[in-house]
Amino acid sequence: MDTSRKPPWLRAKLPSGDGYTAVNKMLGEQDLHTVCRSAQCPNLGECWSRGTATLMILGNICTRSCNFCAIQTGRPTEIDLGEPARVAEAVARMNLRHCVLTSVARDELTDGGASVWAATVRAVRYRNPHTAIEVLVPDFKGRMNDVDTVLDARPDIFNHNVETVERLQKPVRVQARYDRSRSVLRHAKGRGFTVKTGIMLGLGEKIEEVEQTLRDLAGDGIDILTIGQYLQPSPKHLPVDRWVTPEEFNHWKHFGLGIGLGVVESAPLVRSSYHADEQSLKYTGAGHLNSENRLASA
Numbered sequence: 031m032d033t034s035r036k037p038p039w040l041r042a043k044l045p046s047g048d049g050y051t052a053v054n055k056m057l058g059e060q061d062l063h064t065v066c067r068s069a070q071c072p073n074l075g076e077c078w079s080r081g082t083a084t085l086m087i088l089g090n091i092c093t094r095s096c097n098f099c100a101i102q103t104g105r106p107t108e109i110d111l112g113e114p115a116r117v118a119e120a121v122a123r124m125n126l127r128h129c130v131l132t133s134v135a136r137d138e139l140t141d142g143g144a145s146v147w148a149a150t151v152r153a154v155r156y157r158n159p160h161t162a163i164e165v166l167v168p169d170f171k172g173r174m175n176d177v178d179t180v181l182d183a184r185p186d187i188f189n190h191n192v193e194t195v196e197r198l199q200k201p202v203r204v205q206a207r208y209d210r211s212r213s214v215l216r217h218a219k220g221r222g223f224t225v226k227t228g229i230m231l232g233l234g235e236k237i238e239e240v241e242q243t244l245r246d247l248a249g250d251g252i253d254i255l256t257i258g259q260y261l262q263p264s265p266k267h268l269p270v271d272r273w274v275t276p277e278e279f280n281h282w283k284h285f286g287l288g289i290g291l292g293v294v295e296s297a298p299l300v301r302s303s304y305h306a307d308e309q310s311l312k313y314t315g316a317g318h319l320n321s322e323n324r325l326a327s328a
Contacts, residue, residue, distance in 0.1 A: 031271075031272045031273065033269065033270040033271070033272065033273060036273070037273050039275075039276050039298050040259065040261075040273070040298050040299065056120060056123050056124070057120065060116045060117075060119060060120045060123075061116065062085055062086075062113075062116060062117065062120055084130045084131070084132055084166075084303040085117050085120060085121070085129070085130075085131050085132070086131075086132050086133055086134065087113055087114075087117060087131060087132075087133045087143075087146060087147070087150050088106070088109070088113075088133040088134055088136050088143045088146055088147075089106050089107050089110070089134055089136075090102060090134065091103070091104045091105065091106045091107065091134060092104075092106075092134035092135050093105075093106060093134070093135050093136060093137040093138055094135045094137065094168075094203075094204065094205045094206070095204050095205070096193075096202065096203050096204055096205075096206070097201060097202055097203075097204060097267055097268045098193070098202050098203075098230065098233070098260060098263075098267060098268055099263070099267075100263035100264065100267070101134060105138075106134065106136055106138065109139075109143075109146060113146070113150070114146070114149045114150040114152075114153035114154075115153055115157075117131065117150050117153065117154060118150075118153040118154045118156065118157035118158065119157065121154050121157065121158050121161060122157050122158055126158070126161055127160070127161060127162065127307060128161065128162040128164065128307035128310060129154060129158070129161055129162070129163055129164065130164045130165075130166060130189075130302070130303040131147075131150060131151070131154070131163065131164070131165050131166065132165075132166035132167070132302075132303070133146075133147065133166075133167065133168065134168075135168040135205075136168075137171065137205075141170075141173075141176045141179065142168065142170040142171065142173070142176050143168075144170060144176035144177070144179035144180055145179060147165065147167065147179070147180045147183070148179050148180055148182065148183040149183075151163055151165065151180070151183035151184070151185050152183050155183075155184075162186040162187070162307070162310060163185045163186050163187075164185065164186060164187040164189055164226070164303075164310070165180060165185040165187070165188060165189060166189040166190070166191070166302055166303065167180055167188070167189070167190050168190070169190060169206060169207075169210055169211055169214050170214070171210075172207075172210040172213060172214065174214075174217050177214055177217055177218065178221075181218060181221055181223060185223070186224065186310070187223070187224045187225075187226055187254070187310055188215075188218040188223045188224065188225050188226070189225075189226040189227065189228075189254075189302060190211060190214050190215055190218075190227060191211075191227055191228040191229070191302060192208060192211045192212065192215075192227050192228075192229060192243070192247070193206075193228070193229060193230060194229055194230060194233050194235060195208075195229070195235045195236075195239035195240060195242070195243045196208040196239070196242075196243070196246075197235075197239060198233055198234060198235060201268070202233055202268065211227075212246065212247075212250055215227055215247075215250055215252060216250050216251070219250065219251040219252070219253075224253050224254070224310070224313060225250075225251065225252055225253050225254075226252065226253060226254035226255070226256070226302070226309075227247060227252055227254075227255060227256075228255065228256035228257065228258070228300075228301070228302045229243060229255075229256075229257055230257075230258055230259065230260040231257060231258070231259060231260065231274045231278075231279075231282075232259050232260040232270050232271055232272050232273065232274050233260050233268060233270075233271055234271040240282065241285070244282070244285060244286050244289060244291070245289060247291065248286070248289045248290040248291050252291060252292075253291075253292040253293065253313055254291075254292060254293045254294075254295075254309050254310070254313055255286055255291050255293070255294045255295070255296075256294075256295045256296070256300050256301065256302050256309070257279060257282050257283070257286075257294065257295070257296035257297075257300060258296075258297065258298060258299060258300035258301050259273065259274055259279075259298040259299070274298065276297065276298060279296040279297050279298060279300075280296065280297075282294070282296045283295075283296035292313050293309055293312045293313045295309055
C-alpha cells in the first residue's frame with residue numbers, strides 16, 4: 031500500500047479561532063505542557079478551538095523511547111512542585127466539565143512520579159469539585175503500590191494505553207510490555223474504577239491479532255476502548271504500514287461492543303483524550319461511579 035500521502039478521511043482541522051488563541055495564551059501563562067502539542071496530535075486544532083486541551087505533567091522529556099511517539103526522550107528536569115496548582119488553575123480557566131491529565135514516563139524517579147500524579151489530581155479536585163478527572167498514566171513498571179498512589183487520589187477514569195497488539199509491543203513500545211499493561215488495568219478495575227485503554231492500527235498488526243487484543247481487553251473488564259490510526263510523527267519513527275479505512279474502524283467498534291466492551295470509540299482520528307467527555311457520558315454507570323469516587327475521597 032502506498033502510504034506516502036494521507037487519505038482524505040485523515041484531514042484534520044487547522045488551529046484557528048478565539049478558542050484556540052485563548053487556550054494557547056493560557057497555557058503559556060501557566061507554563062504548562064500538553065500532549066496535544068508535544069505528541070503532535072492531529073486533533074489539536076479542533077480541541078483547542080473547543081477550549082480544551084490534555085495537560086501533560088512531570089515535564090516534557092520522557093525517559094522512554096517508544097518508536098511511535100513524538101515526545102522528546104532524554105534526561106528529565108527536576109520536579110516542578112508548583113505544577114499541580116497551575117494545572118488546577120488551568121482546568122478552572124478552561125471551565126472543563128471533564129479534564130484529561132497525562133504525563134511523560136519518569137522511570138528515574140523512585141515512584142515513577144506517582145506522588146506528583148496524586149497531588150495533581152487532588153489539586154484539580156479541590157479547585158474544580160464538579161469536574162470529572164480522567165488520568166492517562168504510564169505503567170509505573172508494574173509497581174502496584176505506585177498505581178495505588180494514583181488511585182487513592184480517586185480519579186473518575188483510569189486510563190493506560192496498551193497501544194498495539196502483543197506481537198508488536200517490543201518494536202513499538204520498546205520498554206513496555208503487554209502483560210504488564212494489562213495487569214495495571216486489571217488492578218485498577220479490581221479496585222472498582224472505570225477503566226479505559228487504547229490501541230493504534232496501521233502498525234503492521236494482523237486482523238486476528240486485533241481480534242485477540244479486543245478479546246483480551248474485554249476479558250480484563252475494560253469499560254472504554256479507543257481505536258485510532260497510527261500516524262508517523264517523523265522519519266525517525268516507525269512507518270505507517272497501511273491506512274485503515276473508516277469502514278474497518280466501524281467494524282472494530284461493533285466487534286468490541288459485541289464481545290462486551292462498554293464503549294468503543296473507533297475512527298481514524300480517534301485518540302485517548304479526543305472528546306473524552308463524550309466517551310465517559312456514553313459509559314453506562316459512569317456518573318454513579320464518579321459520585322462514589324468523590325464520596326470516598328472526602
